Amino acid sequence: MKACDLAIIGAGPAGMAAATEAANAGLSVIVLDEQPAPGGQIYRAIETVPEERRKILGPDYAHGAGIAQAFRNCGATYIPEATVWNINPDLSIDYSRHGGSAQVSAKHLLIATGAVERPTPLPGWTLPGVTTAGALQILLKAHGGVGDDVVLVGSGPLLYLLAQQMIAAGKPPKAIVETIDRERYIKAARHLPRALAGFGYLRKGLSMMRQIRQAGVPRFSGAHDIRIEGVHRAEAVVFSVGGKAHRIETTSVALHQGVVPNQQATRLLGCDHAWNESQRCFVPKLDVFLESSIENVFVAGDGAGIAGAKSAAMRGRLAALRVAQKLGHSNGADIRALQADLKRDEAVRPFLEALYAPSRDILQPADETIVCRCEEVTAGAIRRAVDLGAPGPNQVKSFLRSGMGPCQGRMCGLAVSAIIAERRKEEPEAIGYYRLRPPLKPLLLSELAQLEPEATRSEPL
C-alpha cells in the first residue's frame, strides 16, 4: 500500500493548491481525483481548453491554468480517475480505478471534494432536458457545447456567469427566470458595507448584469410556482410573477439555487457538522486551521463552506501549511497572513447569501413533487412519514428508501432534512442528515470480492 504524510481527495483549486504547498514543504503527498485531469469542476479541462473557448470562459477561469501547472510540477503523487469509495478510521483509503480497487494510507487527510448543486425539487425537474446550471457550464467548459434555447431558472451568481459565458459563445439564454424578488435586494443591502471589502466581486457582478442587459436577454424577477412541462422531455417552463402567468417554450432548462458543501466524505468519517442558516446547508465544524472534529482530517475548498475558487485555493494552502507545521516541516509563519487574506476574500459572502437565498418553492416543495429522484419519493410521502412519527432522515430513509438509490442521497439529502425540519417545527441542526456508509459511490460486488487484503500498518509511512 502506498503511504504518505498527506492524502488529498479532490484536485480542484483547494486540492491542487494544498498539494503544491505541502509538497513544497517536503511532505509526501498523494492526490486522488475522480476526473481524468486536474481542475475540479471550476477549472474543468483547464489544461486542454482551446484558446477561443478560454476567452469565452473569462479570466477567472483562465486563472486556474497556473494553479494546475504548479500542481503538475510539485512532485505530489497524482492518481486521476480514482473513485474513493471508503475511508477507514485509520485514514487508509479504498479507491477504485479502471475496474479494480487499491488502497493508500495517510497520516493526514484533506477532503477537498468541493460543492454540489443544492437540490432543486420542483414539478418536472426529473424530465430529460432539465439539468443543473453547473451541468451546462461543464458542457461548455469541457466540451465546447452550448444550447440554443436554454432557459436559466433560479437564483445565484452562477446563473449570471453562465449567461455571460453563453452570450460570449454567441448563444445567449432564451430567458433568465429569477426566484429572487426586489424585497431580497433590500434584505441583502444591510450586508453591503462589509461586502465592499470584496469590491472586486461586486464590480464583476455588475459587469455581468450589464452584459446580460446589453444582450437583450429577458429577465423575470420574483418568479414562483415554477414547473417544467413535458411528456418525454422538457417542453416549457411555466411560472408566475406578481399574479401573471408565463410560459416559455424550451428544450433545455437549467436549474440553480446555489451550491452547497459535498458532505459525503465528511459524513462518512463522522465529522461533526453544523447547520449554517445563512448558507442554508450543513457545514463541517472546523477549527481556524480547517481541521475537523476528527484529528488529522482537514477540509478545504467549498466543502468547508461555500466561498468560491479563490478562497478554495487559499484554504487548501492553509490546511497544507498546518499539516506541515504539525509534522515539523514548517514554522507556520505564513498561516496568519493566509487567514487574513481569507477573511477579506470571504467578506462578500453574507451579501451574496442574503441576496441569493434559495426560493421557498424548492425548500418546501408541494406534496406531489418528487424529492428523491432515484427512488421517486415525493415531498408528501416524506411528510406523511413524519406525521406517523419518523423523527429524522434516517428513519424516513428506512421507511421510504429515499436516499437509497444509486446517488446515495446526494440529490435529496438537504431537501429531505429541510422538509422534516419544517414539518416537525424543529431546526435542521436538530433533525440532522443521512448517516453515510461505504461505499461512497456504488461498487461492483465482484470488485469488493476481489479486494486484495493489504497490510495496513506494517509498512513504514
Add this chain to the structure above:
Amino acid sequence: MAAGSSQDITTDLLVIGGGIHGCSAALNAALRGMRVVVFEKDTVARHASGVNAGGVRKLGRHVAEIPLSLHSMSIWNRIADFLDDDCGFQPAPQIKIAETEDELDTLRERVAELNGLGYTHEVILDRKTMRGYLPAVAEHCVGALASLQDGFAQPYQTTFAFQRKGIEKGVRFLENTPVDRVFKTGKDWKVVAGGQTFTGRFVLNCAGAWGGEIARQIGDHAPVSAYAPMMIVTERVRPFCDAVVGATGRPLSFKQMPNGTVVIGGGRPGIPDPATNRTHMQMAQLRHSAQTAIDIFPIMRGAQIVRSWAGIEGLMPDGIPVIGPALHAEGAFHSFGFSAHGFQLGPGVGDIVAELIATGRTQAPIAPFSVGRFSQVSTKPNEELS
C-alpha cells in the same frame, strides 16, 4: 414534560430499551392493562432492531429457542391485523445450502435430531427440489435444509409499527432519554432518566448490547458484548430469487427484497463502538461475504453495492438470549442479548415476557435463558443512595 424534576412519575412497568423486544413487550404489557414507560437512549429501532437483515426465520434455531420461535411465527402470520401495518412481512422459504456432501450429511443429522424432538418444520431439499426453489443457485450446490413457511420483513418498519401500536394503547415512549440509574426502594423500582425519577412495580431490561450495565444495576451478572454483523445492500436488480438463503460451511444470509435490492449479510463482524453508537466496517472481512454471495449465486457478479452497514447487537457467550426474571431482585426482568438473531423472536418473546410480568408465570419454556446460567458475581441490586 409535564412533571417537574422533583416529582416522581409512577407507573406499572419501566422498560429500558426501545428495540423490537422493548417495544413488543411494552405493547403486550399495555394490552394486559399495565401502564408502561419505555426509555430509549437514542431513537426507537436505532440499532440492531432497525438495521438487521430482516430474516423471519425458524430455520436453524437453537433447540431451546424453537418453541419461542414457533410462538413468534404464529404472531408474524397475523402481524398486519395485530399492528395495523404489514411490516413488509413476506412469507418465504428459508433455505440453507449445502455446498458439499459432507455439509448435506450434517444437515440430515439436524433434521433427524429435530424429528426426534417432535419438530417437523425443517426438511431436506434434494438437489433438484432446491434448484426448483432457487433456479439461479450455483451448479456445485448439492442440496439444502429448508424451513418452507418462514419469511422476512422490514426491520425498521416493524419496530416502528410496534411503537405506534404501543402509543395507541397508552405506552409512553421517552426517546433520546438514556437511563442514568436503576435501583430498588422497598417493593418498587426506580429509574432515573432525563432529569426525572420514575417509579414502577416492575422493570424490564431490553437494552440489547447495553444490557449488561442495566443487569449489573439490577443485581445480575450478564456477560453481554457488543457485536456488529456487517451487511450489504445492492441496487435494484430484476427479481431472480424469492427465498432467504444461507450457507452451511461459511457465513451467509442472502435475500432479494420485493423491490429488487439484494441484502447480503451473514455475520462477518465489523467493529462496534457502543459508546459512540458507531460501527466501523472491515472491508477486508466483508469481501468474504461478497465472495460467498457470488460463489452461491454467480449471477450476482455484476450487481452494484449501494450501501454497507452494521448494527450493534448484544452477543451472549453461548449465543442465546437472556430472558426471564432477575435472579436476586423481585420485580425485575431481562429480555436482551439476542445475539444477532432476535428479530423473528420479537413478537413472541414480547408476549411471553409481558405475560410473565403481568401474571407472574408463563407456560413458555424459558428456563434455558435464565441469567443464572452465568456465574454470578454481584448479588445485590442497587439500593437507593442515602
Add this chain to the structure above:
Amino acid sequence: MFKRIKATETPRVSFSFEGQPIEASTGDTVASALMLSGQTHFRNTPISQSERGPFCMMGVCFECLVEIDGIPNRQACMIPVREGMVVRRQKGAIGVETE
C-alpha cells in the same frame, strides 16, 4: 438543441447508441457526445420506468446511467468516449440473470 461552438479540429471518434452511429470528439464523455447529438433520454427508472437524462454532468446524480459494452450502471458523464463503444439505454432495474 446543443451544438459545439466551433467544429474543432480534434480527431473524431465514432460509437453507437441504441444501434445508431454517433460522431464525437476526443475529449468527449459519453454524456457530452450524446447530448451534442441531440439525445436526451439515457435511462428509465427501475420504479416507474420514467425517462431520465443527464442532470449534473459531474458524477453526482446518477441520472445518466447507461450500459456500455454490455456493462450496466456506467455513469455516462464520467466515461470518455472510445472508438467502437456500444452504448445502450439502461431500462429499469438491471438484469443479472443474463450472463
